[in-house]
Amino acid sequence: MxxxxxxxxxxxxxxxxxxxxxxxxxxxxxxxxxxxxxxxxxxxxxxxxxxxxxxxxxxxxxxxxxxxxxxxxxxxxxxxxxxxIAAAERESLPWEDSAVALAQDHTLEGLDAYQFQFESPRIRIRPEFAAYALQSFTPRRPMREALLDLTSRIHRDFRFDSKVTTVRTTTEEVFKKRRGVCQDFAHVQIACLRSINVAARYVSGYLRTYPPPGKARLIGADASHAWVSAYCKDLGWLDMDPTNNVAPSDGHVTLAWGRDYSDVxxxxxxxxxxxxxxxxxxxxxxxxxx
The missing domain is CATH 2.60.40.2250 (Immunoglobulin-like)
Structure with a gap:
């Protein structure tokens, strides 16, 4: 496209x-x-x-x-x-194996991914984030399967509401309120992943929108978007969009990535x-x- x-x-x-x-x-x-x-x-x-x-x-x-x-x-x-659209993904490693392998990976790719396991200006590692993530990241569950489940749960448990948060709202506040926008949901998912030692980065970009049936596409009515990319040792970076409960495809355009919104x-x-x-x-x- x-x-x-x-x-x-x-x-x-x-x-x-x-x-x-x-x-x-x-x-x-x-x-x-x-x-x-x-x-x-x-x-x-x-x-x-x-x-x-x-x-x-x-x-x-x-x-x-x-x-x-x-x-x-x-x-x-x-x-x-x-x-x-990327080719269909093969089955991935159990998520624990991927996290342990990354900590021991001294290749350039591994070192680049490893830095995204740690806290950043807008994202802290917290027990409550880990507890929420571990409901999806059960023992020996394949990384991709666990990621999809966590994405689905955030989409279900959190409500999109553009009036309750600002760019200064902390991830902890969003987690308690269970409301926010795409930036907030991306921060929450990254916090959950990093809190269980899974490397994750913030992705900014654009999402194709569709007008209601029978309506013309409105010029200028689209918006910037944000989603998450998590690192799996055998598959590389896997993108997930918790706002829309999808794995990004050809309708997502990547602009930049970093530790969190403050980088991009x-x-x-x-x-x-x-x-x-x-x-x-x-x-x-x-x-x-x-």
């Missing part, structure tokens, strides 16, 4: 901003099953500097500085990505002036016939 993705972010400030230094994480990664064809970034006002670099996790970041006095900042990323937020930075602001984000994910 080929997608044309437009991600437009607009900040409107009460007072003029004289200087803004920003970092954008808006260029999709390119790897098998998620191949980036092209990407462009249009910024208004026009930055005086704009540079790209690859971060520690392999994501492509754009650093830019705006020095023109402005009360509105618009950042629009346009990307074209080809996705396809689409846009962040520092400004001088501005006062309070309003934020509007529009995402359009258009399938292109080939």
């Amino acid at each position: 080929v997608y044309k993705i437009t991600h437009r972010t607009t900040y409107k400030y009460v007072y003029p901003v004289s200087v803004g230094n920003h970092v954008a994480c808006l260029k999709p990664r390119s790897f098998p099953h998620n191949r980036l064809i092209e990407n462009s970034l249009v910024i208004h006002p026009t930055p005086v500097t704009l540079t790209e670099r690859v971060d520690y996790f392999g994501n492509i970041l754009c650093f830019f500085t705006v020095q023109e006095l402005h009360k509105e900042l618009i950042v629009q990323a346009e990307s074209e990505v080809i996705t396809d 937020s689409p846009l962040r930075g520092l400004i001088l002036g501005g006062g309070s602001h309003t934020l509007n984000v529009e995402v359009d994910m258009e399938p292109i016939e080939t």
Whole structure:
């Protein structure tokens, strides 16, 4: 499947901003099953500097500085990505064997995965997370089967509610409330996995949405999305989407990954002036016939 993705972010400030230094994480990664064809970034006002670099996790970041006095900042990323469905997975190792093997794996792949077993800025290892995970990760259960079961349980036990959490809400609060959004559910699942020594990372991207029957697709009505990727020693990284209770396929486009949301937020930075602001984000994910 080929997608044309437009991600437009607009900040409107009460007072003029004289200087803004920003970092954008808006260029999709390119790897098998998620191949980036092209990407462009249009910024208004026009930055005086704009540079790209690859971060520690392999994501492509754009650093830019705006020095023109402005009360509105618009950042629009346009990307074209080809996705396809990975081959059906074979049976996996028992989850305990995978976790133990990773701790002893000194290959580059193993060391890269091992770092995702530990706490990160937004995710803590807690007994309550472990207890919840172990209801799915029973003794000798294959890793993939256990992952699917945990994903299904989070989807069933937690309610999607965009009004009860913010980007600052802790994973512990979400776990108690049993409500939140895709970012929250991804954090909860990662916390559960890490609490039983399973390496897991946070994945940001886009999810194809479908209009109601008989309705036209609304331009700009799509949204950013987040899901989870867990490491299995014999199968590699396995993606799971607890918000929708699916294993991501060609309808998911990967943008970036890291320890948690703080590593991959689409846009962040520092400004001088501005006062309070309003934020509007529009995402359009258009399938292109080939």
